[in-house]
Amino acid sequence: MLNEGRQTRGTGTAAEGPDTWTGARALDQDTPLIFEQDSPGACGVDLPDGPDVANRLGGLERKGAIGLPGLAEPEVMRHYVRLSRQNYAIDIGVYPLGSCTMKHNPRLNEKVARMPGFSDIHPLQPESTVQGALELMDRLGHWLKTLTGMPAVALSPAAGAHGELCGLMAIRAAHEARGDARKVVLVPESAHGTNPATAAMCGYAVKSIPADETGRVDLAALEAMVDEDVAAIMLTNPNTCGLFERDIIRVAEAVHGVGAYFYCDGANFNAIVGRVRPGDLGIDAMHINLHKTFSTPHGGGGPGSGPVVFSDALAPFAPIPYVIERKDGDGFHLVEHVPDSEVQPFGRMKGFHGQMGMFTRALAYMMSHGSDGLRQVAEDAVLNANYVRASLADVMSQAFDGPCMHEALFDDSFLKGTGVSTLDIAKAMIDEGFHPMTMYFPLVVHGALLIEPTETESKDGLDRFIGAMRHIVERAKSGDAEHFAGAPYYAPRRRLDETLAARKPILRFEPAMQDAAE
Numbered sequence: 038m039l040n041e042g043r044q045t046r047g048t049g050t051a052a053e054g055p056d057t058w059t060g061a062r063a064l065d066q067d068t069p070l071i072f073e074q075d076s077p078g079a080c081g082v083d084l085p086d087g088p089d090v091a092n093r094l095g096g097l098e099r100k101g102a103i104g105l106p107g108l109a110e111p112e113v114m115r116h117y118v119r120l121s122r123q124n125y126a127i128d129i130g131v132y133p134l135g136s137c138t139m140k141h142n143p144r145l146n147e148k149v150a151r152m153p154g155f156s157d158i159h160p161l162q163p164e165s166t167v168q169g170a171l172e173l174m175d176r177l178g179h180w181l182k183t184l185t186g187m188p189a190v191a192l193s194p195a196a197g198a199h200g201e202l203c204g205l206m207a208i209r210a211a212h213e214a215r216g217d218a219r220k221v222v223l224v225p226e227s228a229h230g231t232n233p234a235t236a237a238m239c240g241y242a243v244k245s246i247p248a249d250e251t252g253r254v255d256l257a258a259l260e261a262m263v264d265e266d267v268a269a270i271m272l273t274n275p276n277t278c279g280l281f282e283r284d285i286i287r288v289a290e291a292v293h294g295v296g297a298y299f300y301c302d303g304a305n306f307n308a309i310v311g312r313v314r315p316g317d318l319g320i321d322a323m324h325i326n327l328h329k330t331f332s333t334p335h336g337g338g339g340p341g342s343g344p345v346v347f348s349d350a351l352a353p354f355a356p357i358p359y360v361i362e363r364k365d366g367d368g369f370h371l372v373e374h375v376p377d378s379e380v381q382p383f384g385r386m387k388g389f390h391g392q393m394g395m396f397t398r399a400l401a402y403m404m405s406h407g408s409d410g411l412r413q414v415a416e417d418a419v420l421n422a423n424y425v426r427a428s429l430a431d432v433m434s435q436a437f438d439g440p441c442m443h444e445a446l447f448d449d450s451f452l453k454g455t456g457v458s459t460l461d462i463a464k465a466m467i468d469e470g471f472h473p474m475t476m477y478f479p480l481v482v483h484g485a486l487l488i489e490p491t492e493t494e495s496k497d498g499l500d501r502f503i504g505a506m507r508h509i510v511e512r513a514k515s516g517d518a519e520h521f522a523g524a525p526y527y528a529p530r531r532r533l534d535e536t537l538a539a540r541k542p543i544l545r546f547e548p549a550m551q552d553a554a555e
Contacts, residue, residue: 065529068119072546075106081113123529125472131494131502133425135444135475135487136229136277138307138329140494146332146401150394160389164371170393171369175360177400181325181344184411186316189352191345191359192391197304200324200343201235201271203356203386207322207347208269208298209239210354210383217296219268225254227278227479229302232271241268248481252278252437252446256287263291273302274318275309277479278437279422279444279487289319298322298351306330307491308419308443311412321348327395332402342395357382358390417492418443421499425490428503432510436482443491449484451510456518459484462509464532467525469505 060067092098108116125132132139150156158167178190194200205222212219222236225246233243244262249255253276270292274282282288289299301315301323307330309315315323327333327342347355358373371390375382403411419442426435426445434451449459463473475487490499513521525532 065122066115066119067529068116070546071108071113071116072106074108074112074116076109077107079107079109079112081108081110130470130472131490131498132472133474133488133490133502134472135279135446135489136304136478137475138305138326138443138489138491140307140491142332142398143402143405145405146398149401150397152397155393155397158393165368168368171360171371173400174391174396175362175369177396177403178344178360180400180403181346184310184314185323185325185346186314187320187323187346188316188349189347189355191347191355191386192342192396193356193358193386193389194324194343194345195387195392196328196341197302197324197326197343198231198235199341199386200326200345201231201300201302202238203343203345204300204322204324204347204351205235205239205241205269205271206383207345207351207354207356208300210381211298211351212268214354214381219266219297221267223259223262223267223270223292225272225276227252227276227481228271228273229277229304232273232302236269236271246270248278251439252276252280252481253282254284254288256284256291259288260291263295263297265295267292267295267297269298269300269321271300271302273304274315275305275442277305277487278482279441279446279489280437281309281442285318293319304329305443308415310415311408312415315346316348321351322346327392327399331399333395333398340392340395342392342399344391353380354383356385358385414492415443418490421490421492421494422488424496424499425488425503428499429506429510432507432514433486436485444487444489446479446482447486447488448482449486452484452513455513455516457513457521459486461518461521461524462486462513464524465509465512465521466505468527469509471502471505 127139127141154169155173158170164171174192178192181190182188191203194203220242221244222233222239222241223244223246224233224236225248227248233245236243246259246262247255254272259270270288272282272285272288274285276282292299298321299319301318301320303315303323303325306315306323306325310330322345324343324345325331327344328340333340333342345355357375358371361370361372362368363370406414422443422445423440426441429445429447432451433447434449436446436448452458452462459476463476466473474489475485477485478487479485490502523532
């Protein structure tokens with residue numbers, strides 16, 4: 038029956054304990070799909086019958102069921118609480134996902150974001166009624182410009198990739214304003230995938246810059262590719278290998294020498310905040326992920342925020358809206374329309390002004406840390422990453438020699454001859470109670486394992502993670518490949534076929550699925 042069809046948790050080995058009739062493991066409660074729990078007629082709330090009104094649907098009345106399951110309120114609550122226990126989160130343990138900055142977010146900032154004066158406002162309110170919100174946006178913009186050494190900022194982009202689009206659109210507008218129709222954007226081969234996608238979306242051809250033996254941009258190759266058809270370079274610093282681009286000043290000089298612009302992907306700003314000002318490096322535009330660097334719950338699709346800072350050369354083309362302080366000192370004004378002037382905004386990125394909750398959390402984070410605290414964010418992030426790197430270097434193979442920045446990158450050469458793959462290591466980590474690190478990225482490293490501990494992890498937490506990794510690696514090298522082929526053993530659904538799930542996803546529940554289960 039259905040209960041028996043759900044018995045997919047394990048094989049009942051001695052290590053796992055016997056199977057249970059419910060599919061549960063004590064407090065780890067099994068739960069079927071909510072559609073499988075449908076009980077016709079059940080409802081979490083009693084609604085009065087609607088009034089008799091004339092039918093105005095013109096023959097478009099629904100003929101079948103709406104397709105939503107009927108459950109009593111307690112069953113709905115139990116279902117989602119049970120599911121929540123199957124989620125890994127930063128509040129459970131170390132979240133070593135590389136290039137994603139999964140760090141603890143102070144609850145103080147959450148409390149501030151929920152204050153009525155910020156959480157209850159509406160973007161269509163009269164400007165006179167939201168002066169506090171506009172002042173907060175102005176203050177946030179000031180500190181973003183101060184931290185980056187850049188003179189202008191656009192707060193409206195909704196996430197990192199949206200910020201990339203904003204930066205490239207400003208660059209395109211700047212070229213078009215001087216009648217310069219350039220066609221090429223240079224992107225390092227180790228870049229985030231959104232970089233070449235953004236360039237292509239803006240109508241540019243993408244040329245890939247190779248990396249040198251140290252994991253950084255090959256300067257000689259770059260200089261050979263730079264010509265007057267290049268509109269911009271999109272470079273991440275620190276890069277996706279967790280390394281600082283040592284030649285970044287020369288990169289900027291090469292790009293500017295042909296009249297092109299330097300776009301920096303600021304996804305890893307957490308590694309240099311308070312220590313390095315990107316504006317001093319010759320950067321013309323850079324997005325900043327508030328949801329990574331400045332305290333916002335990260336993951337699950339949002340909320341995101343990707344403000345973009347601009348150099349003097351691109352500031353006139355920054356999008357609207359933006360906040361200014363009135364010249365008469367009577368509060369703040371949100372500029373939504375720009376008359377003919379030297380300022381030439383390329384347009385706007387979205388209907389409204391940004392993500393107010395993100396702005397509030399970010400400014401609260403900045404003000405509670407202060408300048409010395411933000412500097413320590415970068416210092417501790419780099420310290421923690423190098424502690425992990427040094428503690429695992431004797432059992433795992435470091436992709437590039439020398440210290441790293443905010444994340445430690447290993448390759449899979451330490452697994453040669455073991456019959457164990459990078460994916461197998463990831464599955465074994467689940468049994469040890471950890472979310473796997475980023476696997477197989479960046480693509481320039483074979484079998485990559487990218488670990489970012491962030492600054493909020495204690496030494497005790499890192500030692501627990503390091504101990505687990507050493508145990509996993511030693512077991513892999515001992516010849517126990519069969520164990521890894523079956524991992525994870527304690528996950529709610531054991532080992533899934535992710536390739537099949539990606540290529541043939543089942544995105545909609547059909548009753549036939551339940552019939553097959555029974």
